Amino acid sequence: MQKKQELEPMIDPRSTPLALTAAAAALLLAGCSYIPTYERPAAPVPTTYAMAPAAAAGAAQGPTATAPWQDYFADPRLQQLIETALANNRDLRVAMLNVEQARATYQVRRADQYPGVGLAANASRAPASGSGDLTNSFSVGLAISAWEIDFFGRLASLKEQALAQYLATEEGRNAAQVSLVAAVANGWLALLADEELLDLSRQTLSSREESVRLTKMRLDAGVASELDFRQAESLTQAARATLAQQQRQRALDENALALLLGQPLPSEIAASLTGSRLVNAPAMAPLPAGLPSELLTRRPDIRQAEQQLVGANANIGAARAAFFPRISLTAQAGTASGELSGLFKNGSWGFTIAPSLLLPIFDAGRNQANLESAQASRSIAVAQYEKAIQTAFREVSDALAGQATLGEQAVAQQRQAEAESARLQLADLRYRNGVSSYLDLLDAQRSLFTAQQAVVQVRLAQLQNQVALYKALGGGAPAPAQPSS
Structure with missing residues (x-):
C-alpha cells in the first residue's frame, strides 16, 4: 500500500485503534444503494x-x-x-x-x-522551518490508503x-x-x-x-x-x-x-x-x-x-x-521519530486519520451521459x-x-x-x-x-x-x- 503522508507528532497511544475506527466508519456510512x-x-x-x-x-x-x-x-x-x-x-x-x-x-x-492494509515506511531529510537546519524523519507502521467508504x-x-x-x-x-x-x-x-x-x-x-x-x-x-x-x-x-x-x-x-x-x-x-x-x-x-x-x-x-x-x-x-460525494479514508498507525534508533521507543507510537470528500460540481455532463x-x-x-x-x-x-x-x-x-x-x-x-x-x-x-x-x-x-x-x-x-x- 502506498504511503500518503508522514506521521504527525504522536497522539496518545491508548486512543481508539485504527481497525476499530475504520470499522465504525464503515458501519455508519455504508449501506445506501441506488440500483x-x-x-x-x-x-x-x-x-x-x-x-x-x-x-x-x-x-x-x-x-x-x-x-x-x-x-x-x-x-x-x-x-x-x-x-x-x-x-x-x-x-x-x-x-x-x-x-x-x-x-x-x-x-x-x-x-x-474492504480496506487494504499495508506496511508503510518512510525516511526523509529536509530543512526545518525557521532555522533552515536539516532534520531527519523516520516512520513505519500499518497504513490504509484512500479506502473509499x-x-x-x-x-x-x-x-x-x-x-x-x-x-x-x-x-x-x-x-x-x-x-x-x-x-x-x-x-x-x-x-x-x-x-x-x-x-x-x-x-x-x-x-x-x-x-x-x-x-x-x-x-x-x-x-x-x-x-x-x-x-x-x-x-x-x-x-x-x-x-x-x-x-x-x-x-x-x-x-x-x-x-x-x-x-x-x-x-x-x-x-x-x-x-x-x-x-x-x-x-x-x-x-x-x-x-x-x-x-x-x-x-x-x-x-x-x-x-x-x-x-x-x-x-x-x-x-x-x-x-x-465520494468519501475516502487514509489512515496510518505506527511509530515515528527524528532518529532511526528511536523508532520503537516509548512515546513514539500513534496514528493519523485523514478522511476526504469529493463532490462533483461540474463535469461537462459526463455523469449524466454515463x-x-x-x-x-x-x-x-x-x-x-x-x-x-x-x-x-x-x-x-x-x-x-x-x-x-x-x-x-x-x-x-x-x-x-x-x-x-x-x-x-x-x-x-x-x-x-x-x-x-x-x-x-x-x-x-x-x-x-x-x-x-x-x-x-x-x-x-x-x-x-x-x-x-x-x-x-x-x-x-x-x-x-x-x-x-
Whole structure:
C-alpha cells in the first residue's frame, strides 16, 4: 500500500485503534444503494406450443427436466466421442477460461469494498522551518490508503454487476457445452448416414456396371440397340459420380467431427462405422416439451441473457451513485521519530486519520451521459433477453413440428422405396420379354436409387430433429451457479 503522508507528532497511544475506527466508519456510512429494483420481464411468447404432443401437454402440468446426455444418447461409441469432445474441444476450453476470468474480476470488485492494509515506511531529510537546519524523519507502521467508504453504493453496484457477469459467463459455458454435445451427436449421425449412402452408392454402381456388361453382350448379339447401351453407360457414370460425391461428403463430415473432438476420430470407432445403418442406431428417449415458461430455468442461454440484464441493471446504480460525494479514508498507525534508533521507543507510537470528500460540481455532463448510457444498456439487455426467449420458443416449436411430421414422412418414404423396388423388378421382367423399352427400365433404376437415398436422408433428419429438441429444451444443462456475494 502506498504511503500518503508522514506521521504527525504522536497522539496518545491508548486512543481508539485504527481497525476499530475504520470499522465504525464503515458501519455508519455504508449501506445506501441506488440500483433499480430488478423485475424479470414477461416472456413475449404464447403459453403453449402449437404442435406439442398430447402426452407432452399432459406432462406439462409439473416441471420437466431433460435427461443428462449420458442417459439420452445410449450409443457407447457416441458417448465416448462426447466425452472426448468435452475434454479436448478448444471452444469449450475458451468458454471455461472466460468463466475463470469473470470469477477473478468479481473477486476484485468484492475486494474493493474492504480496506487494504499495508506496511508503510518512510525516511526523509529536509530543512526545518525557521532555522533552515536539516532534520531527519523516520516512520513505519500499518497504513490504509484512500479506502473509499461506499456510502452511496457505487462499489456495491459494481460488485453486483461483476457477479452478474460472472454468472452470465458461467451460463455461457453451459450453453457452449450443450451446443457441443448436440453438434457431436449430429456429426456422428451424419457419419452413419454417409456410410449407409456410400454402401448404397457402391451397390448401385456395381449393379449398373453389370447392366452395362449385359447390354454390351446384347448389343454384340444384335438383340439390343446402341442407344440402350449408351443409356446404360450414362446411368453408370452418374452412379460413379454420385459415389465420388458421397466419398467427399463423408471425408468432410469426418473432418468436421474431428474439429469438434479436438483430435482425429479414434481408429476403433472409425473402423466400427463400416456397414453401419441409421436404422440400427440406439433409440433416443422421447422428451416432454412442457410449458414455454420452463425454458426460463432450463435453457442456459436464457439464463445467461437474464444475468446480463441483471448486470446492466446494477450498472445504473453505479452511474447514479457517481452524482453523489465520494468519501475516502487514509489512515496510518505506527511509530515515528527524528532518529532511526528511536523508532520503537516509548512515546513514539500513534496514528493519523485523514478522511476526504469529493463532490462533483461540474463535469461537462459526463455523469449524466454515463447514466443515460447505463439506462440504454439495460434497455438493450431487455430486448436481448426477450429475443433469447423468442428464439428458444421457436427452436422448440420447430423441433416439435419436425417430431410430428418426420415420422409420417419416413414411413411414406420407406413405402415409396418398396414400391420403386417392385416397379424395377416388373420393368426388368417386361424389358426381358420385349414388352417395354430399355428406357422404362433405366427410369425405374433411377427412381429406386433416388427413393433409397431419400429414405436415409429422412431418417437422418428424424434423428437429428430429436437431437435438436434435446438441445432446445436445455440439453440437461447444469443448474445455475450460485456463488456467495
